[in-house]
Amino acid sequence: xxxxxxxxxxxxxxxxxxxxxxxxxxxxxxxxxxxxxxxxxxxxxxxxxxxxxxxxxxxxxxxxxxxxxxxxxxxxxxxxxxxxxxxxxxxxxxxxxxxxxxxxxxxxxxxxxxxxxxxxxxxxxxxxxxxxxxxxxxxxxxxxxxxxxxxxxxxxxxxxxxxxxxx
Numbered sequence: 001x002x003x004x005x006x007x008x009x010x011x012x013x014x015x016x017x018x019x020x021x022x023x024x025x026x027x028x029x030x031x032x033x034x035x036x037x038x039x040x041x042x043x044x045x046x047x048x049x050x051x052x053x054x055x056x057x058x059x060x061x062x063x064x065x066x067x068x069x070x071x072x073x074x075x076x077x078x079x080x081x082x083x084x085x086x087x088x089x090x091x092x093x094x095x096x097x098x099x100x101x102x103x104x105x106x107x108x109x110x111x112x113x114x115x116x117x118x119x120x121x122x123x124x125x126x127x128x129x130x131x132x133x134x135x136x137x138x139x140x141x142x143x144x145x146x147x148x149x150x151x152x153x154x155x156x157x158x159x160x161x162x163x164x165x166x167x
Contacts, residue, residue, distance in 0.1 A: 021086075053085065
């Protein structure tokens with residue numbers, strides 16, 4: 001009977017991770033080997049502040065969860081010590097935070113991940129992390145949208161000033 005309880009507990013854990021994989025906008029898998037406790041604590045703090053959940057999970061549990069979530073392509077990166085970050089609010093935050101942290105700490109290596117249901121490799125994760133933030137992109141869009149109106153207003157002002165001088 002105790003064995004059945006253990007099996008059920010493991011299945012429940014797989015179900016929880018499967019749900020996280022299916023419901024998150026982005027998931028990042030990293031190798032944390034070589035980080036000391038204070039570095040991992042700092043990383044967890046940065047991720048928590050951004051609303052990202054960070055866990056260290058066994059690869060066998062993750063493989064069962066990826067199979068259930070139909071993300072078996074991710075199994076290729078599930079080797080060695082594996083930490084995984086889930087975000088349900090921001091697709092870029094986990095990649096950006098982990099990539100920035102990896103630049104300062106060589107021990108952290110990005111392995112791959114899932115962004116909006118699509119499995120991506122470490123290079124694609126790094127490219128995603130280098131994108132400007134959502135706010136940065138919105139401000140760029142706003143400036144592009146304002147440029148024609150600003151130019152029109154300047155042209156009207158120049159015409160008005162020219163007519164004042166000629167009158």
